[in-house]
Amino acid sequence: MNSVSPTAVQYGSPEASRRTLGHKNPSSRNDQTKMGSEGASRDGEADEVDKIKSKLLTAWNNVKYGWTVKMKTHFSSTMPLYLLGELYNFRFDDDIERFQKDFVSRIWMTYRKDFPALEGTLLTTDCGWGCMIRSGQMLLAQGLLVHLLSRDWFWPNALYTHLVDMEPIRSSSPSNTLNYPVPSSTKYPQERSRSVWHTLPHQRIVQYPHQEQIHRDILRWLSDHPASPFGLHHMVSLGGSMGKKAGDWYGPSIVAHIMRKALDRASQVPELSVYVSQDCTVYRGDVEQLLGEDPPSDGSVVGRAVIVLVPVRLGGEAFNPVYKHCVKEFLRMQSCLGIIGGKPKHSLYFIGYQDNNLLYLDPHYCQPYIDTSKDEFPLEVNVDEQESVCALVIFDSE
Template structure:
């Protein structure tokens, strides 16, 4: 997303300007036969979509072959688990676990979004995509057995990381030795496994099709109530509320709820009211989303340690950053670098209506890192609790992690009681608040478009 984007003008308009030198006559070969006007319009739309997608892939610097270097001397922490890369078995476990994360990126060629002719989200849908990844991690924890990894990935993906070590070890791949483990299962038998069926179902829920409950079409439709439309930039706070609505509207997930923190506060009674079910049924599982702003234009250094602490918790399902130029899905760290998944790679749309549609493009084989100091302060943090006891444990663990920023102010807080407005009737806005004892200070957030007020 270009930093020159102006409020009130959609990113799609900016992108189109980049291609004004490509007229319809110069972009397409001359034809002698007369074609129908609607066919010509469709062809121009497809061509423009491909050109815009290609331009954005270059503009945002996404390189398919790019790899990050990882050190063997320190562990990698990812979503509550620690991996010692000097141990070959743990390297393989980390590789399989990372590849099993669902990766949602820009797509092109999907059915037109409601109310417009856009068939790609390239250049404007990055926060929606990271929001999908955050939700996907919660769905996998909710529906899959503990420790699940994608079995097919073991046979599909090869070398995916560079390890910093002595020369003799350079170039060692994560799958070395792993192919020695017994007889390989056939692809057909893997597809027949119940867990693989569920995995495929979750992917289909997030696909780029109007029928997908958490797909780009449904998220854009739900965003209209917040004043957003296809082509607009969606902030992490708005996306949190959109995800809450999407899950609430989906009949197949009656035992899962999404709670969005208000004013950087998780009200326990609100969560209880949302998750309680009449006897003999137990609590619903809950995904908790906390929109926060951790500084002005840059991440406040006082929160760096706290961000890392949260990613060490098993209840944490990741953090989405909201920078307009690029939103990322943070899942772990090594030393002072964050591990992330990047949505800024435009891929062709996968037809989920076909039986055994390919899954490879929904999984990333290249872990990437960036300095934690470069993380944008506008973000949404996600957590998952399987029931009431898990929620109580979550409150304790997260509270302890938040105390690491006690020298400043907590990123967010837990509060007994409930908010002034009912959870179900709370209307999402572009305002997120952080409690402060100092004077009210408005922060310039022109780079992230979401308006945050620091109190």
């Protein structure tokens, strides 16, 4: 997918239209006023052209990517599946149900349209250029869910949400993204993860009112509104100090630093920080320093935590197969928050794998803007499951 930059728009003003070289006279002033009116007319035409281009791009984008939303995903019933550190074996019916609950509970961020215009522009959509920012938002959303609600939380309405049909069968996908043999010892681990899910699989159906409020707060913080601390408007604004503007394509390293700045400035979660590694190196002392800062004084039971972002390049023009095993090992970690990246100018949010196929959330489907300022706004999203980088992300807490 090619990056799309907005057409430059010249903003005319009465003062600017009256500027001349040399002396002024009534006739020249009238001529300038006429020229200013013509300039404003041209600007208005350019604005309309931009709006038409935006609508056409959104329509084409949804034709290009919309079919994946309704596609049927095939899973193997003989191979384990890992989703952000959680193990699922589709030999067991309860594992299939637990996986559906888990997957639907992830927050899916996509292109949006018709939101308030980004500052200094007429753009009301990020279609065509905002996929890396959306991937970063999904990653950050997962960190907020783990920090404020725990990895064992799930959305109670997950069982009643329309999920694309899944047909557990033997692996037959044409996409063999991770062509790396799974050792026989890992096919059916003898012990499952000792989380609340596995010991009390039905207990998670109950959600307390404060949990629902936290869930809604997280969605509000990520909404496409200038006041949202982790919304697109604020992310783009922070990118300005790094030479980026609305309409540019953002790389994973830039987005990692934008997320760090956003969390540093967010008063909503003062106990959560982001650490971005330099040259693929994580310095333990720096992370421990972030964890060792004074806890919040408001009596909150939530301790300090750090999201560790590691921007890396796993190959040259294409993914280097030597890293396949490392990617799998990373996605099996309990502290894993996922991987953002993909092909140049085409970002995805990778959250798991089965056999040699990656599981990811695709941000490229464009959906209408949702006003989260209302008390009751829709929580349901049409999730996109696909079989198939980058920034590796780890969640570390006290």
